[in-house]
Amino acid sequence: MKIEEVQSQTKKQRIATHTHIKGLGLEPNGKAMPLAAGFVGQAAAREAAGLVVDMIRQKKMAGRALLLAGPPGTGKTAIALGISQDLGSKVPFCPMVGSEVYSSEVKKTEVLMENFRRAIGLRIKENKEVTELSPEETESVTGGYGKSISHVAVGDVIYIEGNSGAVKKGGKLQPCKIEWAKTPPWVQCTLCWNIRMLTLHDLDAANARPQGGQDILSLMGQMMKPRKTEITDKLRQEINKVVNRYIDEGVAELVPGVLFIDEVHMLDMECFSYLNRALESSLSPIVIFATNRGICNVRGTDMTSPHGIPVDLLDRLVIMRTETYGPAEMIQILAIRAQVEELVVDEESLAYLGEIGQQASLRHAVQLLSPASVVAKMNGRDNICKADLEEVGTLYLDAKSSARLLQEQQDRYIS
Numbered sequence: 001m002k003i004e005e006v007q008s009q010t011k012k013q014r015i016a017t018h019t020h021i022k023g024l025g026l027e028p029n030g031k032a033m034p035l036a037a038g039f040v041g042q043a044a045a046r047e048a049a050g051l052v053v054d055m056i057r058q059k060k061m062a063g064r065a066l067l068l069a070g071p072p073g074t075g076k077t078a079i080a081l082g083i084s085q086d087l088g089s090k091v092p093f094c095p096m097v098g099s100e101v102y103s104s105e106v107k108k109t110e111v112l113m114e115n116f117r118r119a120i121g122l123r124i125k126e127n128k129e130v131t132e133l134s135p136e137e138t139e140s141v142t143g144g145y146g147k148s149i150s151h152v153a154v155g156d157v158i159y160i161e162g163n164s165g166a167v168k169k170g171g172k173l174q175p176c177k178i179e180w181a182k183t184p185p186w187v188q189c190t191l192c193w194n195i196r197m198l199t200l201h202d203l204d205a206a207n208a209r210p211q212g213g214q215d216i217l218s219l220m221g222q223m224m225k226p227r228k229t230e231i232t233d234k235l236r237q238e239i240n241k242v243v244n245r246y247i248d249e250g251v252a253e254l255v256p257g258v259l260f261i262d263e264v265h266m267l268d269m270e271c272f273s274y275l276n277r278a279l280e281s282s283l284s285p286i287v288i289f290a291t292n293r294g295i296c297n298v299r300g301t302d303m304t305s306p307h308g309i310p311v312d313l314l315d316r317l318v319i320m321r322t323e324t325y326g327p328a329e330m331i332q333i334l335a336i337r338a339q340v341e342e343l344v345v346d347e348e349s350l351a352y353l354g355e356i357g358q359q360a361s362l363r364h365a366v367q368l369l370s371p372a373s374v375v376a377k378m379n380g381r382d383n384i385c386k387a388d389l390e391e392v393g394t395l396y397l398d399a400k401s402s403a404r405l406l407q408e409q410q411d412r413y414i415s
């Protein structure tokens with residue numbers, strides 16, 4: 001397996017709205033600070049999440065998972081992200097939505113498995129030892145056209161091209177530690193290492209081969225869908241073997257990250273039984289579920305259950321609640337978001353947005369910031385004022401108002 005060729009493919013898009021979250025913002029004694037690490041309020045849930053971080057560190061969460069239950073826009077995703085950040089800066093965070101498992105091409109359990117592996121990191125230590133080299137001047141083997149090395153310094157990476165035998169420079173290593181050999185001849189030696197952070201899925205994807213056989217039809221198929229690759233169970237087992245060997249040799253270290261499954265009520269029995277098994281595996285990340293549903297049917301069955309989760313899985317979960325925000329907290333969160341998005345919003349407008357957040361949802365209020373800044377720019381201003389918010393407020397509906405309107409005008413829609 002060539003680690004140098006493996007590119008990390010972390011999912012970034014879904015965490016863009018949480019860029020201001022830098023951790024759970026807890027004091028060393030575990031108490032939630034009123035405003036820290038981008039977090040405002042939600043003290044009980046943050047403190048409970050802090051305890052979970054301690055339990056994870058003490059390896060007491062094995063076989064269990066966390067469920068964040070609360071109304072929409074109460075910071076469930078933000079808390080899950082905060083947990084992963086408090087576990088360490090390079091800990092993988094893989095967010096997904098329950099409904100992602102439904103695809104006509106890929107099996108539900110396959111989607112879950114892929115996300116499980118996206119959430120397991122591997123810290124690989126690549127040791128490079130570079131001794132001082134005395135370069136020798138030689139005739140250029142490429143017939144005068146190619147560059148030949150005239151000088152090599154400590155830390156330079158050089159490689160020999162297989163087909164031509166030409167020696168080329170391939171960048172510089174960062175020197176980390178100078179060591180002296182213990183026995184003569186004394187050679188100054190620079191010991192360097194690169195720490196690479198990859199996920200198991202990165203390794204799977206980099207080692208997967210295009211689907212299909214060698215016959216002409218399959219080859220044509222591959223040309224039409226050149227990037228379509230299949231990650232088989234066999235491949236994953238092979239990767240696991242190599243990874244376990246690296247771990248035994250001390251070259252790599254496993255970093256279980258956080259797999260965040262939002263809208264867990266969208267999963268069905270097949271997914272839940274897979275999750276029950278997967279949580280037991282030794283290669284399991286920290287799984288955090290989130291839902292804004294109360295008692296409802298387990299999808300695809302007529303069995304009702306709290307949060308639409310079967311009771312045998314519920315039994316394994318540590319359940320935490322998130323509460324709706326008061327006006328002051330909403331205004332603080334909106335002010336943080338405005339600052340992150342580099343928008344100037346005066347106090348009156350923030351208070352007005354806070355009211356909108358109370359009536360609709362925090363997410364709706366946050367979402368009005370960007371269109372309001374466009375309206376402000378069109379009006380020749382850099383700062384957002386209340387009139388801009390009023391204008392965009394008439395243009396966009398929040399979920400509640402849209403539902404109310406649908407009820408009122410039911411006869412005008414096709415049902």
Ligand SMILES: Nc1ncnc2c1ncn2[C@@H]1O[C@H](COP(=O)(O)OP(=O)(O)OP(=O)(O)O)[C@@H](O)[C@H]1O
Nearest residue numbers: 017018038039040042072073074075076077078333
């Ligand atoms: N306590 C908080 N402090 C700072 N920002 C917050 C807080 N709670 C929520 N936010 C921000 O508000 C927005 C909405 O929150 P988030 O997406 O975490 O809610 P959610 O509970 O996951 O919602 P849903 O149920 O709809 O998935 C995000 O930008 C989030 O970062």
